[in-house]
Amino acid sequence: MRFTEFLKTNASWLWAGVLLTFMSSFGQTFFISIFGGHIREEFGLSHAAWGGIYSLGTTASAVVMIWAGVLTDIFRTRILGVIVFFGLALAAVAMAGLHSAVYLPFVIFALRFFGQGMCSHLAVVAMSRWFVANRGRALSLATLGFSFGEAVLPIVFVFLMGYVAWHNLWLVSALLLLFAAPLLWWLLKEERTPQALAQENISPGMNGRHWTRRQALSHPLFWFMVPALLGPSAFGTAFFFHQVHYSEIKGWDHIAFVSLLPVYTAGGVLAMLVSGWALDKFGTARLIPFYQFPLSIAFICFSQSADITFLFVGLLFFAMTSGANATLPNAFWAEFYGTQHLGAIKAMAAAVMVLGSAIGPGITGVLIDAGIALDTQYLWIAGFFLLCSLSMLIGVSRSKSALQTILG
Numbered sequence: 001m002r003f004t005e006f007l008k009t010n011a012s013w014l015w016a017g018v019l020l021t022f023m024s025s026f027g028q029t030f031f032i033s034i035f036g037g038h039i040r041e042e043f044g045l046s047h048a049a050w051g052g053i054y055s056l057g058t059t060a061s062a063v064v065m066i067w068a069g070v071l072t073d074i075f076r077t078r079i080l081g082v083i084v085f086f087g088l089a090l091a092a093v094a095m096a097g098l099h100s101a102v103y104l105p106f107v108i109f110a111l112r113f114f115g116q117g118m119c120s121h122l123a124v125v126a127m128s129r130w131f132v133a134n135r136g137r138a139l140s141l142a143t144l145g146f147s148f149g150e151a152v153l154p155i156v157f158v159f160l161m162g163y164v165a166w167h168n169l170w171l172v173s174a175l176l177l178l179f180a181a182p183l184l185w186w187l188l189k190e191e192r193t194p195q196a197l198a199q200e201n202i203s204p205g206m207n208g209r210h211w212t213r214r215q216a217l218s219h220p221l222f223w224f225m226v227p228a229l230l231g232p233s234a235f236g237t238a239f240f241f242h243q244v245h246y247s248e249i250k251g252w253d254h255i256a257f258v259s260l261l262p263v264y265t266a267g268g269v270l271a272m273l274v275s276g277w278a279l280d281k282f283g284t285a286r287l288i289p290f291y292q293f294p295l296s297i298a299f300i301c302f303s304q305s306a307d308i309t310f311l312f313v314g315l316l317f318f319a320m321t322s323g324a325n326a327t328l329p330n331a332f333w334a335e336f337y338g339t340q341h342l343g344a345i346k347a348m349a350a351a352v353m354v355l356g357s358a359i360g361p362g363i364t365g366v367l368i369d370a371g372i373a374l375d376t377q378y379l380w381i382a383g384f385f386l387l388c389s390l391s392m393l394i395g396v397s398r399s400k401s402a403l404q405t406i407l408g
Helices: 003-009 011-027 029-043 047-073 077-096 101-130 135-142 144-160 166-187 194-200 213-217 220-241 243-250 254-259 261-282 284-290 293-303 308-325 328-337 342-369 374-407
Strands: none
Touching: 003 011, 011 029, 011 077, 011 101, 011 135, 011 144, 011 166, 029 047, 029 101, 029 144, 029 166, 029 220, 029 243, 047 077, 047 101, 047 342, 077 101, 077 166, 101 135, 101 328, 101 342, 135 144, 135 261, 135 328, 144 166, 144 254, 144 261, 213 342, 220 243, 220 293, 220 308, 220 328, 220 342, 220 374, 243 254, 243 374, 254 261, 261 284, 261 308, 261 328, 284 328, 284 374, 293 308, 293 374, 308 328, 328 342, 342 374
């Protein structure tokens, strides 16, 4: 199917995916962290305390995701998506009215669960299940919402902070989510049920089977993938979480940092589209072991950035992995484990990734307060991503023959 025909035929489903991924921004670290300085100042929190609260709320959301993610195997995305949008809007309202740090972990939990957790999970599971032959293409297009959110929202909201109280900006976020809910309902008016679709588009995994979550967890490949699931969410999250502190120690204005995010986004979009094309052509087994290598280079650049040029270069390498991360891991689960129980399996993977995003800011915050500079930490992180690539290479190499039995 030609690209233009693909877009025309599947426009409503693809736009629904874009909407879900874009609206997840209000629960993503890159958005929440732009308020980090105001939150720490208002409630008198240290880096470790703010990172600990963020980690606590995010860890709780990861635990709940293990159960909640299974709902995508049962209910329509149309119904779940609207519920999730309303939940995220309520969380934004709660943040707007927050006047005590006691309730902050609960608000962070709600933002992370409904935003980073369920919005993202709904989008990628739907695309992976609805599209088989063009799975990579669909994922790369639907996840453009992530990139658009990263490019637009930080600059707009940091600019607005100069004129509007930060509490009120969360009310703006809630209004956008309330507007998005009926739009999603309309886009998916012809959506099919997950069960019916799974029967129509049979896409088995290794050894021609549809793996259950329990079977996937008992297979070594899952555990070889765990470091790679944790890494980008843990340390990518930590990088954006500490963007205000990072800018301060480098002697840059915060607006200078966020002004480079559109460059990062553009690189991510390009990487996303290229990886989607490559995925459909070569399959995930050949690509996924190497896609985190650019992150090692990125964190070396962040560590050694004497001026903002190094940040620019680092963000481009970061974007290579970030863009591929929107397509390759999400297609990986469908390709290796099948689509029948994809929601349950992907929910476990999503829980690991959300857990990673909880660990990263907490660890780095504690180390900052302990006197270990971010520059040093980022060199350690660069080494970690090399180990992630090695782990994926070993795991996929061990399992590739089982996959080839169904690929012919």
